[in-house]
Amino acid sequence: MNLNDHETAEKLMKSFLRFSKTNWQHQQTFFRYKPSEMRVLFCIKRGSSLDKPEMKVSEISKHLQVTPPTVTQLINELEGKGLVERQVDPADRRAVRIRLTEQGEAVQQEAEDAFLSSFQGLVAYLGEKESLQLSKLMSKATRYFHEQKNPSQVSEGEGE
Structure with missing residues (x-):
C-alpha cells in the first residue's frame, strides 16, 4: 500500500463518518416512533401481499436480521400504539401472524412518502x-x- 492509497482510504473513511453523522434517515422524523419500530412496519408492509397481508415473528426476525425476542418486544410496543395486530394462524394454531392496522398502514405510508420525497430531493441535487x-x-x-x-x-x- 503506497502513501496515496493510505490518504485515499482516510478520505473515504472520513466521508463515511461524516455521512453517518448527518443522521439522514431521521431527516423526516417521526418523533412518536423509534427507527426500529419503523423498520418493523416497513418489513411487514414489504413482506406481505394481498393474499397474505401478515407475517410471522420468525419471518420478520429473519428479514431484519434480529432475534425473535427483539421482534416480539417491538411488536408489543407497536401493538400498544395501535399500529399492528396479532392473529392466530388458522393453519397452525401455535403460530401468530402480525399485520398492520389501518393506522399502521397510514404511518408506514406517510414515512415511505417522506423518505421518497427526501431521496427525490437528493436526485434533484446530484x-x-x-x-x-x-x-x-x-x-x-x-x-x-x-x-x-x-x-x-x-x-x-x-x-x-
Whole structure:
C-alpha cells in the first residue's frame, strides 16, 4: 500500500463518518416512533401481499436480521400504539401472524412518502447521472463490507 492509497482510504473513511453523522434517515422524523419500530412496519408492509397481508415473528426476525425476542418486544410496543395486530394462524394454531392496522398502514405510508420525497430531493441535487453512480458505488461498498464480514456468503449482484 503506497502513501496515496493510505490518504485515499482516510478520505473515504472520513466521508463515511461524516455521512453517518448527518443522521439522514431521521431527516423526516417521526418523533412518536423509534427507527426500529419503523423498520418493523416497513418489513411487514414489504413482506406481505394481498393474499397474505401478515407475517410471522420468525419471518420478520429473519428479514431484519434480529432475534425473535427483539421482534416480539417491538411488536408489543407497536401493538400498544395501535399500529399492528396479532392473529392466530388458522393453519397452525401455535403460530401468530402480525399485520398492520389501518393506522399502521397510514404511518408506514406517510414515512415511505417522506423518505421518497427526501431521496427525490437528493436526485434533484446530484442529478440523474451522479445519483445512479452513487447508488452503484454504495451497492459495491456494501457488497465489499458484507464479503469481509461473511466471506462464505458472497452473492452475485446483491444490492443493485
